Amino acid sequence: MKHFSELTPSAERIVDVAEVLIQELGFNGFSFEDVARQVGIRKPSIHHHFATKVDLGVTVTQRYTHRFREALLHIEGRSGKAPERLSAYAELFENAYAQNRRLCICGMLGAESDSLADILNTEVKGFFQINLDWLSRVLAQGQADGTLAAHASHSAWPQTLLAAMEGAMLVGRGLQSGQGPRQVMARLLPALTPGS
Amino acid sequence: MKHFSELTPSAERIVDVAEVLIQELGFNGFSFEDVARQVGIRKPSIHHHFATKVDLGVTVTQRYTHRFREALLHIEGRSGKAPERLSAYAELFENAYAQNRRLCICGMLGAESDSLADILNTEVKGFFQINLDWLSRVLAQGQADGTLAAHASHSAWPQTLLAAMEGAMLVGRGLQSGQGPRQVMARLLPALTPGS
């Protein structure tokens, strides 16, 4: 199992391609043949970099989670208040969705969960937990400094917001014309704002 | 292509099994072998009832959508106001989720959308549209009779609510311990209620 932080250039191209394929087709929906074609190498060459398909999936997910967490920390590092931070949060999902209605890697893998290797499910769980923790922090801060309503710190809000983001991409894709995470967050933000 | 309204007993057992398999494993995740084993027949016997896997998927989806619409009409036929109707709506999803965290058929197929036959995507689109139409109606009624806040008739609410339901199942499954659609709706209802 190769860790994303020590990827050779070839391995990185493979991970790049696999990431998009998982977002668009799912883990069960893409094949080494798909990856090979897009990277411009042959199928068995992939095994030189990733012993199994699960290994490749784990590396894709770890890198995705790592980058997502960096983006979350970057939002926190900026000077905005909770409402702006939640809007910026929605933009992270909107960025994926805006490209051919790609799903969140972990949203896709979460759907396929029952047919995936345990190690992949563990990665998905980690991604979601990072999201819930970050949302809890932002909601608590917003409630403390008055930029969010008192009920914003209710323990069910993080999961509700995360579900709304993941669901927005899912439904938008299913409708083939749907609005995305940005619009859904825009609808929910007033509900979290004081004096609504 | 066999329509769900004219299923023989054998075909019905096949559809029953396939429905659960799609909810748990997805369209790309289940095989005729899985269906055959659970029904207690052999793989090729399935082709006597459904020429192709896509045919089977279409029948499953049509029956699912039909039953779901009946349930929606049944909720509307009862005497509750908009808030109770929305809670009852969430229960439809909760019923699936409560059984081994099964997904909505169309949530699962929506995720797999890019790898599915057009005809299946059309069915998924239809299901979602039925949901949006029903939600629009309930929200408008609630806003008219004062049981919901004025902003409840905003055109983005139906998609937000549907996304939250689908996402709740997805995230709950990914977390392997999550709350489901019921809790998410319980969190959103106050935001739609007057005087919140």
Added chain:
DNA sequence: GTCTATACTTGGATAGAC
């Protein structure tokens, strides 16, 4: 309506040369 047998394809993975 179900069976056995089988065809054909794809997919993940391995061996070994270059």
Added chain:
DNA sequence: GTCTATCCAAGTATAGAC
């Protein structure tokens, strides 16, 4: 690091007997 060749399993689908 990539290739060709190959293996094996699984998956969809068909033919034809019962």
